[in-house]
Amino acid sequence: MSTAAPRTAGPDHLWSVDEHLADILATVRPLEPIELNLLDAQGCVLVEDVTVPVSLPPFDNSSMDGYAVRVADVAGASEQYPAVLEVVGDVAAGQADLLHVGPGQAARIMTGAPLPPGAETVVPVEWTDGGLGEGPVTGMRARSLAPEAATGQVHVHRPAGARAHVRAQGSDVRAGDRALTAGTVLGPPQISLLAAIGRGRVRVHPRPRVVVLSTGSELVQPDEELRAGQIYDSNSFALTAAARDAGAIAYRVGAVADDAATLRDTIEDQLVRADLMVTTGGVSVGAYDVVKEALSHAADEDEPGSGVEFRKLAMQPGKPQGFGSIGPDHTPLLALPGNPVSSYVSFELFVRPAIRTLMGLTDVHRPRVRAELTAERALTSPKGRRQFLRGRYADGTVTPVGGAGSHLVAALARANALIVVPEDTESVAPGAEVEVVLLG
Amino acid sequence: MSTAAPRTAGPDHLWSVDEHLADILATVRPLEPIELNLLDAQGCVLVEDVTVPVSLPPFDNSSMDGYAVRVADVAGASEQYPAVLEVVGDVAAGQADLLHVGPGQAARIMTGAPLPPGAETVVPVEWTDGGLGEGPVTGMRARSLAPEAATGQVHVHRPAGARAHVRAQGSDVRAGDRALTAGTVLGPPQISLLAAIGRGRVRVHPRPRVVVLSTGSELVQPDEELRAGQIYDSNSFALTAAARDAGAIAYRVGAVADDAATLRDTIEDQLVRADLMVTTGGVSVGAYDVVKEALSHAADEDEPGSGVEFRKLAMQPGKPQGFGSIGPDHTPLLALPGNPVSSYVSFELFVRPAIRTLMGLTDVHRPRVRAELTAERALTSPKGRRQFLRGRYADGTVTPVGGAGSHLVAALARANALIVVPEDTESVAPGAEVEVVLLG
Known part of the structure; x- marks a missing residue:
């Protein structure tokens, strides 16, 4: 009994x-699923398809610090024969009220700032005299230190084709596009995309x-x-x-x-x-x-x-x-x-x-690989039992650490893998191929 | 100027x-370095060599639920001719006051319990009648339900050599051994070892x-x-x-x-x-x-x-x-x-x-591999610049996602690697080998 x-x-x-x-x-x-703030959802699995609500970038904008101009005004410009334009002011990133750029005019424009009405292209500041009248410059002076640079004249030394250095509205993602699909794990780049399209909260498996x-x-x-x-x-x-x-x-x-x-x-x-x-x-x-x-x-x-x-x-x-x-x-x-x-x-x-x-992950298991057993003697394993031995895996080979005794915590702390000996295997010779669970 | x-x-x-x-x-x-509670130090780098203060296990103990007996008393035992021993009581894990096991006696012993004085070996309960007198059993009845099982007689059906099913004191780690060395990253198995040797706090780089x-x-x-x-x-x-x-x-x-x-x-x-x-x-x-x-x-x-x-x-x-x-x-x-x-x-x-x-880690870089470029057309890259393109890496090949435009956050969210195009390379043909940074 x-x-x-x-x-x-x-x-x-x-x-x-x-x-x-x-x-x-x-x-x-x-x-x-629950709704979480974006940074609280890091590492979680998205449960909804996320659609882009607004095209990115949301408006044509400059990819360089420079001058927004009309193409015709800088055609044929060179350092020897510069195009001389009237600077009508600055267009900074985030600026809502935009200047109009007319013929013979230029607006000083910053990276990310909207292309102002009338302007057709952007010439980088390095292709100009920066308004100083003394040859090419390597950058602009800070607005707070030199406010006068937003006025006066600028000499442009090179021509630019239409929409040069302009990032077109919608060139990254378009409203209505699928940004991310349900099942996506939210790592830093996915969090970046969600923030960029304005999503501060998302539905995920907690x-x-x-x-x-x-x-x-x-x-x-x-x-x-x-x-x-x-x-x-x-x-x-x-x-x-x-x-x-x-x-x-x-x-x-x-x-x-x-x-x-x-x-x-x-x-x-x-x-x-x-x-x-x-x-x-x-x-x-x-x-x-x-x-x-x-x-x-x-x-x-x-x-x-x-x-x-x-x-x-x-x-x-x-x-x-x-x-x-x-x-x-x-x-x-x-x-x-x-x-x-x-x-x-x-x-x-x-x-x-x-x-x-x-967590809603589909990839729930540790990776497994085949490895060559490096050992001084054969591994023995009881018949009918699947044995998991602690081992160190590196470059396609695995070496047992410690013995089979199940109380060897010291050996476990040196292991980075489990060596799997199947139920029907009672002995594994050195050099044989074994299955290994990588403990990551 | x-x-x-x-x-x-x-x-x-x-x-x-x-x-x-x-x-x-x-x-x-x-x-x-600071001293942290063990679980607060997870993922941190140890800054001290940790020595084992006490041998593990700290005392000879049973690796099975069974009976602690003398070797001579069970020699030649079989199911037909069992050794019949007097059960003197229980030895449970954590018990400090131990029974003495004399000739003709057995103490019922639990996994992890100290081998009591006088006992020389352990026979698993499955090799006995569990005190019920009705043939082999598969386990013990709970003490709370059947206290009488800690007394009476037990029939032992198989012999056991000296120290069978006994984990010897110090067989895992010995006092004075180096448990972990400075520089070790504390993952779960290292935390297990530190707890097992009694270390509740450790010095790490925070x-x-x-x-x-x-x-x-x-x-x-x-x-x-x-x-x-x-x-x-x-x-x-x-x-x-x-x-x-x-x-x-x-x-x-x-x-x-x-x-x-x-x-x-x-x-x-x-x-x-x-x-x-x-x-x-x-x-x-x-x-x-x-x-x-x-x-x-x-x-x-x-x-x-x-x-x-x-x-x-x-x-x-x-x-x-x-x-x-x-x-x-x-x-x-x-x-x-x-x-x-x-x-x-x-x-x-x-x-x-x-x-x-x-953090004190020495392995500070993302892993890099060589991969074959899969692409419809050659990648172009400006001379003199090291270019990092977003790509998807799988099984030794890498495919660019999105273009080179630096504002493509949507493409970044699909990438799991960076494709490195060196400074002196202006074009990489499909099928060429490239260096890839794995983003993990």
Whole structure:
């Protein structure tokens, strides 16, 4: 007789990594879209197609600091035989009331300023005497220091064709164009475009709020004194950092002792700020495996879809895993094993894709590559288990770091990849090609 | 006569991209280290070697849920001829007062719990009857539901060698070992290791505080109404997002009008929260180029090293650039051109490496690869200028997006790379190999 409650697949059934991941991704859905200020939406996924409301640039404008003139007035101009024009004033960027440029006239114009009526082209200031009458200049003097330069005469030394150095209205984007499509991830260039077309707020999937909670009566906070039988809590720190790294807003809850009532109360308290709950520890076959104990009670029989299922997976490390939903909003919960390396590997394989799915991303997995195994001896792996070994990947080769022991946090800190040894492989020889998950 | 103030290199001198970058990186220094809580140090660079203060695990402990026994007591055990042992109680994780396991005795032990005195090995619960007397079990019943299971007898069905399923004290890291070396970037696995060895605070270079300020009387905030001659401010949004993306804490200051006194006041107000100041616009040769005007006054003659130098660079886009330091703390300032694409490219080339240098990173540049140019016609580039074209890179090939016009923010939003056309190249044929900066 087994002590475990009967389940469809039986307590000894080993689920594959892929089955477990598929069940998680079939349950977790992108969060309800909200409207956010542009900079708050950085890294988020747009849920609307954004159309350009106004053509950019919104008006013909100068791409140079220079003089706005008529083409005929500068035809044939040279340094020896300059065109001498009357300067009627300045056109600065942002200026609304524009001068009219008539025959024989020039308006001093700044980059980005509207091409004034009457003007047909722009000659850069470097092609003129800047109004000083002493040969070509390299720039204008500041208006505040030399206001007289906006009047008087200017000598133009070179001709310019129609609309030279003019950026045409609508030459970047046109009103009605699709600026960005739903599903776009908003990085700096996309934020630039949205601001440029006047969008200060956008509808996106928000970042998920992830509550990370470690369990274990043996756990002590770093910087506290370690007494007999105790170890430091590292999981809540590691997974909070990893959840942020995946794009979440992560809240770390201090380690909870192995008491089912306390754990239930803590989880219920935290539900209000959780789009996803992650626990570590207490999921195995021991008599004090409190997450299993507490969450089998947390399932509300009246709430369809509620409840957490605990499984054994055909993987190493990370065999015992729990997944389900809890509370009135059916908040998804992943219960990871307590060993630091097991929980970190489990996070990478299951929690990170769940977080990225909640964000509305379609590319939810770490990149995988094939690499040549560099090792002194063959890797061994238990038959029927998919093994994830820590390794360092560089230039197409991967080298294991540390052993297979699942408690080697020191080795994990030197790894940048997971080496995948499939279920049906018991040994991998040096030089063989292996699949590698790049930890980024 | 030139209107520009005389400089060593002359106002017409074109500085190379590499010269300008080298000058910036020769000036900017990693920020003074501070001590931060572990999770606040995520992504930061460690400035101290961290030594392991206590061996991990700190005591011999069980890697399984099972029974702690003496080797001789289970020698030759089988399901048919089990070893029958007296259960003396439980050893849970975190328990300080340990039972003694004598001959013929077993202590029920949980994963992570200390190996009790007298015990020599651990048999997993799956190799026993779990005290129920009815054949092998798959796990223990919860202590709270079945306290009687910590007493009575257990039948053990398999033998175990000495220290089987025991994680030896110090087998992960030993006291005195180097856990992490100065210069390590603190990602989740490094944070895991630091927490595991009890370090709750670490000395790191802090993230730089970057103030981003755009200038231009034509600039209007997104969501406001656009009047004649006005455009939306996108630079302050784009560069704030890009600064965060580079690792900084970024503060966006709304666009400042083209008035030197206002700009000077704004910059002075912001200095208190800036490790780096970034401005856009007002750096060219126009009469309203207010950044140039304001910052030539901001240099304090009594403060050596203070002052901002404005240069023309042999690059496109991004020819006019300013760099220097301001204020009593000689806060570094980069003055970028105002055109959105010019400022973004300038950020990537100059500001991002500066931010990452302030963070203490050694790998400050975007990755560069060689790629085959896919294009309908040859790219043209002005002689003597290093051109940076926006492109999409995938699988070893790169395709230009949009034209060379520096105002194409729409194209920038589709780009994931910059195509580099060197100074001495005026044309690049389709199929040619080009250098590409990956924008990540």
